[in-house]
Amino acid sequence: MRITALTGGIGGARFLRGLREHLRTRADTWAGADITVIGNTADDITLFGLRVCPDLDTVMYTLGGGIHDEQGWGRADETFNVSTELAAYEVPPDWFTLGDRDIATHIVRTQMLRAGWSLTDVTAALCTRWQPGVRLLPMSDDPVETHVVVLDDSGAREALHFQEWWVREQAKRTAQEFVYLGAAEAKPTATVLDALRDSDVVLLPPSNPVVSIGAILQIAGIGDALRSTAAPVVGVSPIIGDAPVRGMADACLSAIGVGTSAAAVAGHYGARIAGGLLDGWLVAEEDASTSAPAGVIQRSRPLLMTAIEDAAAIAGAALDLAIELRR
Ligand code: FO1
Secondary structure: OEEEEEEOOHHHHHHHHHHHHHHHHOHHHHOOOEEEEEEOOOOOEEEOOEEEOHHHHHHHHHHHOOEOOOOOOOEOOOOOHHHHHHHHOOOOOOOOOOOHHHHHHHHHHHHHHHOOOOHHHHHHHHHHHHOOOOEEEEOEOOOOEEEEEEEOOOOOEEEEEHHHHHHHOOOOOOOOEEEEEOOOOOOEOHHHHHHHHHOOEEEEOOOOOOOOHHHHOOOOOHHHHHHHOOOOEEEEOOEEOOEEOOOOHHHHHHHOOOOOOHHHHHHHHOEHHHOOOEOEEEEOHHHOOOOOOOOOEEEEOOOOOOOHHHHHHHHHHHHHHHHHHHO
């Protein structure tokens, strides 16, 4: 049983940790199942000459056991000597905190990229150490960066790198528009397209529909591969009630004119029978009475991933819905 999931950062990584746990505890039913993760790389940023891939690293560290669990990003047991020294030299930026252990990951990645390795191969090499228990694939080996259009004091449009908007400014200036630099030229890797074609189940975890899942869908060919795969496609709502579980999904959704609700996100993804993505949609109990687009089978259950058992139960419910749809 081949399972493929498109994912972004923290929420997606926690969902995947639950999915892996679910398969392990239900090894009787799911023996031999494997997980392929198609990771968003449009949050990537180059700092101090190093290529940082936040969403790939969050999945790798979370599933590899090295994540700073409360933060959901960066390494556990970190020190910040390099960052402190860089600040002493007054070398910017100081608003994106890179820990000493995390910097080693970016050095290995950067030197392998410079030696000509693809990001897919670099990611596989880094995962040899971390053994995440999934195959982690960047959505593309070509660079893509999400930039956010905001208004400056004079009301003129100004573009910021996603990390500048989200981390440096804490999203305080309203996002007017998201621009995915490089997406028009970027190609999905053959490995990504094969995974989507050959999967038995495709899952859309509760990642940000705009800057995580949405960025992956900007890569030509990936949307088509999702719409044409024989696998059922089941999404998990990142919105509970009228609020995102975490992060900035509401600020992103409003920028693209999509309401902050499970039903609005499902409408944004669309029903596969109407040319969209979804066959199934998992919503929180609070949203059980809302309706997904015609043609999408909706189920509801608690969706808060407080402990790994919660994430495992949610992932299991998504998987069960997909299996139901396969019949
Ligand atoms: N998020 C923050 O809010 N502040 C930071 O200083 C920060 C540093 C950082 C370093 C490495 C990394 O992989 C992620 C980091 N993040 C930080 C999180 C990052 O902005 C998000 O994980 C994603 O880009 C959004 O999903």
